[in-house]
Amino acid sequence: xxxxxxxxxxFKYFRPDSTREAVExxxxxxxxxxxxxxxxxxxxxxxxRKFLPEYLVDLKGVAAYHRLSFSKEGLLIGAxxxxxxxxxxxxxxxxxxxxxxxxxxxxxxxxxxRATVTGNLCNASPGGDTIGPCLVYGTEALVAGxxxxxxxxLTEFFKGPGKTCLEPSEIVTALRLPFPPKGAQGVYRxxxxxxxxxxxxxxVTVLGYPExxxxxxxxxxxxxxxxxPTVIFAEEAQALLAEEALNRAAIERxxxxxxxxxxxxxxxxxxxxxxxxxxxxLARQGLEETCKKLxxxx
Amino acid sequence: xxxxxxxLTVNGSEEELLVPPNLTLLHLLREELALTGTKNGCEAGECxxxxxxxxxxxxxxxxxxxxxxxxKHVETIEGLAERVGMRKLQEAFMALNAIQCGFCxxxxxxxxxxxxxxxxxxxxxxxxxxxxxxxCRCTGYDRIIGAVQQASREEEPA
Numbered sequence: 001x002x003x004x005x006x007x008x009x010x011f012k013y014f015r016p017d018s019t020r021e022a023v024e025x026x027x028x029x030x031x032x033x034x035x036x037x038x039x040x041x042x043x044x045x046x047x048x049r050k051f052l053p054e055y056l057v058d059l060k061g062v063a064a065y066h067r068l069s070f071s072k073e074g075l076l077i078g079a080x081x082x083x084x085x086x087x088x089x090x091x092x093x094x095x096x097x098x099x100x101x102x103x104x105x106x107x108x109x110x111x112x113x114r115a116t117v118t119g120n121l122c123n124a125s126p127g128g129d130t131i132g133p134c135l136v137y138g139t140e141a142l143v144a145g146x147x148x149x150x151x152x153x154l155t156e157f158f159k160g161p162g163k164t165c166l167e168p169s170e171i172v173t174a175l176r177l178p179f180p181p182k183g184a185q186g187v188y189r190x191x192x193x194x195x196x197x198x199x200x201x202x203x204v205t206v207l208g209y210p211e212x213x214x215x216x217x218x219x220x221x222x223x224x225x226x227x228x229p230t231v232i233f234a235e236e237a238q239a240l241l242a243e244e245a246l247n248r249a250a251i252e253r254x255x256x257x258x259x260x261x262x263x264x265x266x267x268x269x270x271x272x273x274x275x276x277x278x279x280x281x282l283a284r285q286g287l288e289e290t291c292k293k294l295x296x297x298x
Numbered sequence: 299x300x301x302x303x304x305x306l307t308v309n310g311s312e313e314e315l316l317v318p319p320n321l322t323l324l325h326l327l328r329e330e331l332a333l334t335g336t337k338n339g340c341e342a343g344e345c346x347x348x349x350x351x352x353x354x355x356x357x358x359x360x361x362x363x364x365x366x367x368x369x370k371h372v373e374t375i376e377g378l379a380e381r382v383g384m385r386k387l388q389e390a391f392m393a394l395n396a397i398q399c400g401f402c403x404x405x406x407x408x409x410x411x412x413x414x415x416x417x418x419x420x421x422x423x424x425x426x427x428x429x430x431x432x433x434c435r436c437t438g439y440d441r442i443i444g445a446v447q448q449a450s451r452e453e454e455p456a
């Protein structure tokens with residue numbers, strides 16, 4: 001366990017009111033500044049002296065980052081929208097229930113008044129709760145930097161534990177989630193050291209939907225969290241469930257493939273062996289429940 | 299370190315202050331304003347002892363910068379104590395012995411108060427989920443959950 005210092009170290013505080021101002025400042029002070037929104041990971045890391053920025057750049061001053069809106073293509077979540085706001089939105093609960101399920105696992109209610117989905121992604125913990133659901137929903141990150149704007153599919157966003165593809169001057173301004181495929185159902189299943197509130201020591205996200213092109217009649221996206229340097233897809237399990245008739249045996253084999261796909265480590269919270277075993281259990285439970293929601297009799 | 303001028307409302311009173319950028323809302327409340335009802339448990343946003351309402355929503359004040367509170371409304375346990383909804387909770391906590399050392403209590407009450415404002419009739423799981431961010435080392439939580447249930451069931455006082 002970290003021995004926290006009692007106070008935050010000194011820094012200067014800057015609050016831009018536009019993307020241009022934010023990006024210019026971050027370019028001029030590259031490697032000396034840290035952008036933040038909710039601060040729920042950032043302040044803890046600064047207090048632990050994991051990094052010591054000269055400037056903290058508060059992105060909540062940019063009005064556009066507070067947007068939460070639907071378009072013909074899907075959902076836009078501005079970078080500064082708190083998790084509670086996302087999770088309480090009736091249409092998001094209806095259309096992206098797996099993301100809402102994962103948000104409710106993050107910390108406690110008062111943490112989620114400040115924490116953001118964008119921040120959870122940018123923190124890039126191998127076990128960040130919202131990462132798996134964002135991946136299965138096909139999320140893209142809208143990025144702005146000194147070289148202009150770009151759109152990064154979340155599948156290309158993560159480079160390792162705590163590492164993203166963002167350059168020093170770059171920030172994520174919003175997340176774009178396409179509408180899920182018609183008839184999609186899914187679950188987020190995680191396990192911690194207690195029933196409520198602990199972070200995930202292993203987690204599985206399942207999204208299944210009708211797909212007439214597949215021999216099984218369905219397609220599945222399965223992501224595994226806290227068991228590899230980044231959140232990963234269980235590709236072999238996904239392929240099996242696309243090809244084979246969906247029954248209990250297929251789900252058992254798919255769960256086994258999920259257990260074999262993961263590369264867990266021993267750490268202070270859990271052992272690799274336990275994590276692998278739990279991935280198998282969580283995958284099975286997640287697939288059974290998703291099949292039930294899809295009306296598949298297994 | 300250059301200080302920043304901020305104006306914020308704390309328990310209904312406007313406060314104009316000069317604060318260093320690294321001062322958290324928690325330290326501002328306790329040290330600048332002598333509002334020591336809000337407690338410092340972990341300085342990491344995990345224990346909830348520092349919970350206050352910021353623009354009506356509960357936050358961990360230990361991971362909010364004072365500088366971010368320009369123009370905002372902060373309510374601490376001192377300011378909420380006379381609200382009817384809070385008094386019902388306080389009386390239920392006392393009646394059900396949901397307080398031992400008392401350190402978690404202000405944060406528990408604020409989280410519970412915020413819950414009942416948004417969900418006046420929560421079930422047990424909803425109460426537990428709402429209080430996940432408030433740790434108690436003394437009571438084992440059951441009496442706290444029971445007190446919130448009792449407060450949610452009581453009629454408004456005449």
